[in-house]
Amino acid sequence: LNLKELSQHLGLSQTTVSRALNGFPEVGERTRRRVLAAAEQFHYRPKSVARKLATGRAGAIGIVLSSNRNLLLDPIFMDFLAGLAAASAQTDTDVLVSATHGDEAGTYQRLARARSVDAVVLSTPSIEDPRVGLLHRLGLPVVVHGRTTSAEPCAFLDIDNEGAFHRATEMLIELGHRRIGLVNGDTAYTFALHRQRGWRAALAGRGLPAADELDCRGPMTEEDGHRFARRLLTLPQPPTALLCSSIFLALGAMRAIRDLGLAIGRDVSIVAHDDGLSAIRPETLTPPLTTTFSSIRAAGGRIAEIAMAIADGADPASLREVWAVDIVARGSTMPVGGSRQ
Amino acid sequence: LNLKELSQHLGLSQTTVSRALNGFPEVGERTRRRVLAAAEQFHYRPKSVARKLATGRAGAIGIVLSSNRNLLLDPIFMDFLAGLAAASAQTDTDVLVSATHGDEAGTYQRLARARSVDAVVLSTPSIEDPRVGLLHRLGLPVVVHGRTTSAEPCAFLDIDNEGAFHRATEMLIELGHRRIGLVNGDTAYTFALHRQRGWRAALAGRGLPAADELDCRGPMTEEDGHRFARRLLTLPQPPTALLCSSIFLALGAMRAIRDLGLAIGRDVSIVAHDDGLSAIRPETLTPPLTTTFSSIRAAGGRIAEIAMAIADGADPASLREVWAVDIVARGSTMPVGGSRQ
DNA sequence: CTGAAAGCGCTTACAG
DNA sequence: CTGAAAGCGCTTACAG
Numbered sequence: 001l002n003l004k005e006l007s008q009h010l011g012l013s014q015t016t017v018s019r020a021l022n023g024f025p026e027v028g029e030r031t032r033r034r035v036l037a038a039a040e041q042f043h044y045r046p047k048s049v050a051r052k053l054a055t056g057r058a059g060a061i062g063i064v065l066s067s068n069r070n071l072l073l074d075p076i077f078m079d080f081l082a083g084l085a086a087a088s089a090q091t092d093t094d095v096l097v098s099a100t101h102g103d104e105a106g107t108y109q110r111l112a113r114a115r116s117v118d119a120v121v122l123s124t125p126s127i128e129d130p131r132v133g134l135l136h137r138l139g140l141p142v143v144v145h146g147r148t149t150s151a152e153p154c155a156f157l158d159i160d161n162e163g164a165f166h167r168a169t170e171m172l173i174e175l176g177h178r179r180i181g182l183v184n185g186d187t188a189y190t191f192a193l194h195r196q197r198g199w200r201a202a203l204a205g206r207g208l209p210a211a212d213e214l215d216c217r218g219p220m221t222e223e224d225g226h227r228f229a230r231r232l233l234t235l236p237q238p239p240t241a242l243l244c245s246s247i248f249l250a251l252g253a254m255r256a257i258r259d260l261g262l263a264i265g266r267d268v269s270i271v272a273h274d275d276g277l278s279a280i281r282p283e284t285l286t287p288p289l290t291t292t293f294s295s296i297r298a299a300g301g302r303i304a305e306i307a308m309a310i311a312d313g314a315d316p317a318s319l320r321e322v323w324a325v326d327i328v329a330r331g332s333t334m335p336v337g338g339s340r341q
Numbered sequence: 342l343n344l345k346e347l348s349q350h351l352g353l354s355q356t357t358v359s360r361a362l363n364g365f366p367e368v369g370e371r372t373r374r375r376v377l378a379a380a381e382q383f384h385y386r387p388k389s390v391a392r393k394l395a396t397g398r399a400g401a402i403g404i405v406l407s408s409n410r411n412l413l414l415d416p417i418f419m420d421f422l423a424g425l426a427a428a429s430a431q432t433d434t435d436v437l438v439s440a441t442h443g444d445e446a447g448t449y450q451r452l453a454r455a456r457s458v459d460a461v462v463l464s465t466p467s468i469e470d471p472r473v474g475l476l477h478r479l480g481l482p483v484v485v486h487g488r489t490t491s492a493e494p495c496a497f498l499d500i501d502n503e504g505a506f507h508r509a510t511e512m513l514i515e516l517g518h519r520r521i522g523l524v525n526g527d528t529a530y531t532f533a534l535h536r537q538r539g540w541r542a543a544l545a546g547r548g549l550p551a552a553d554e555l556d557c558r559g560p561m562t563e564e565d566g567h568r569f570a571r572r573l574l575t576l577p578q579p580p581t582a583l584l585c586s587s588i589f590l591a592l593g594a595m596r597a598i599r600d601l602g603l604a605i606g607r608d609v610s611i612v613a614h615d616d617g618l619s620a621i622r623p624e625t626l627t628p629p630l631t632t633t634f635s636s637i638r639a640a641g642g643r644i645a646e647i648a649m650a651i652a653d654g655a656d657p658a659s660l661r662e663v664w665a666v667d668i669v670a671r672g673s674t675m676p677v678g679g680s681r682q
Numbered sequence: 683c684t685g686a687a688a689g690c691g692c693t694t695a696c697a698g
Numbered sequence: 699c700t701g702a703a704a705g706c707g708c709t710t711a712c713a714g
Contacts, residue, residue: 002708003708013684044454047394053391060437065422065426077419086442096436251592278713354700354701358694
């Protein structure tokens with residue numbers, strides 16, 4: 001059923017029916033009700049593609065998965081996407097997922113030239129991410145999940161990674177820890193750099209050195225967490241506490257601690273950043289894991305709203321948010337030397 | 342730049358330019374080359390939405406994430422999606438992700454009536470999944486990732502879950518294990534039922550009972566794996582081996598084994614199904630985990646191809662595949678009683 | 683408050 | 699081998 005048939009059935013013009021359906025104020029109350037009832041009865045829905053052509057809006061936001069940016073393929077990303085899609089659905093906006101094998105720029109060009117999306121979301125940006133310049137040149141509005149330095153002002157939503165790791169480090173210092181290892185992502189990425197900064201600043205604030213040997217960064221798999229933690233804990237002067245950038249790194253680190261015959265908490269304290277995944281919940285581990293927490297799913301939801309706003313022409317500079325991060329102390333952190341007292 | 346402008350620039354009709362661009366055979370070779378060169382030069386790309394309206398195809402396949410079907414939000418799903426998107430890109434097809442909060446049927450109705458997608462992929466189906474009937478009624482072609490019983494014949498791609506768990510169980514029996522616990526997903530889902538069947542059949546084949554107390558099923562988080570394994574291992578007659586339906590369940594089960602002061606492999610053998618996630622690789626754990634393996638990412642890729650085929654009107658009954666599953670023996674499985682000999 | 687008509691940017695019979 | 703024109707199904711000035 002299309003608009004033409006529906007309006008013929010009602011004995012009205014397409015114009016009036018379209019207006020009634022779209023809630024224009026000038027339509028008579030009686031007419032509007034008739035139209036709405038008929039639409040309901042016939043399960044009428046405007047074909048999205050026709051509406052898009054007429055309005056000139058794609059009605060979609062895009063996100064591209066790049067197989068070289070392995071971070072994006074992280075399980076964590078799924079929760080982000082779910083949040084994104086849920087929020088988009090509220091306003092009848094689609095989420096378009098594209099994958100690339102190498103040529104990310106080419107994919108953005110296709111999206112831009114085919115006008116497939118009204119805005120793009122960029123995940124896990126690097127410090128100076130070339131993608132925002134590219135997108136700007138292509139005329140595609142962008143919202144960054146994270147932060148990046150760019151000539152063009154752009155909208156973003158980030159969490160306070162620096163503050164989170166600053167406070168987590170301070171908490172460990174207060175528990176008496178003096179050597180605190182960092183098990184981080186690649187510092188080419190902004191989030192990892194910010195966390196490193198927070199860790200360093202907190203140590204510096206207490207006059208403690210942030211030794212290079214305690215500063216690990218790389219991919220964020222369970223395996224890497226194991227490898228990094230093992231290296232740290234077999235140092236001549238091993239750390240007594242570990243700060244991990246993801247739950248997977250933490251899982252690997254916990255395994256390394258056990259492999260070395262040490263006890264998590266009593267011998268080595270551990271804190272991890274938790275994105276709120278449903279498949280692995282830090283509070284249910286042995287021992288329960290102390291975390292810095294921020295729901296990546298909620299971030300996805302808000303990002304969708306921002307994307308739709310900038311697609312509608314909102315000023316990107318006015319759409320920038322940094323969310324605070326909670327610290328939740330649990331059994332994996334103890335005073336240095338052991339007992340919890 | 343649109344088609345009209347491009348053809349004016351070339352001094353040709355839109356018809357000819359369109360045909361040249363779309364590779365129609367009747368266009369003169371010289372003309373075609375001119376058109377292609379100009380398109381390249383001006384970075385011309387047909388607006389996808391206009392083409393869609395004209396051809397009547399949405400040029401997209403849909404997938405809906407339902408928050409109550411927690412399985413879909415599994416990290417595992419991300420790899421599936423990446424495979425799906427990568428394959429779709431090959432043929433200029435979009436992947437549309439929608440999220441629902443409860444009303445999954447409503448979401449499918451919207452997709453169908455707005456003609457937003459040409460086909461839909463259904464994940465983790467239940468035994469008799471009502472969604473395929475619904476989709477059939479809505480006239481939306483479906484491809485199922487997994488298998489389900491339905492009145493309507495539909496396309497699917499599944500892995501041989503029954504065979505995989507059958508062989509894994511036999512392998513354990515050959516190692517001398519007589520009590521083998523199953524740590525499975527909810528058997529309302531086909532994949533879990535099939536795995537249960539494989540386990541049961543293998544036991545029955547050797548004259549061993551498949552005791553109910555050894556048959557656990559439920560959600561598939563790390564926490565559940567821990568809970569199930571703990572319950573099994575504190576039974577009066579505990580199993581000497583565990584068969585887990587996911588890497589997360591296995592992670593939890595391994596934790597439970599350690600918590601009880603037992604050794605993985607020596608005291609309790611463990612096998613898990615591995616979907617090939619990049620964030621957690623079974624071969625790098627301590628000890629390396631024996632698995633039944635099938636790449637969920639590859640499955641996503643093939644599913645996309647199938648979806649596009651049925652969108653083009655291919656016979657669903659001809660598009661059904663069951664993939665074999667590899668078993669990879671590693672350190673987590675040992676002869677009952679311990680030493681590897 | 684309602685309608686006739688143009689337009690969004692393509693594709694595709696149909697005619698030559 | 700090429701082109702004029704209709705059509706896909708909407709929205710939206712413009713006129714009344």
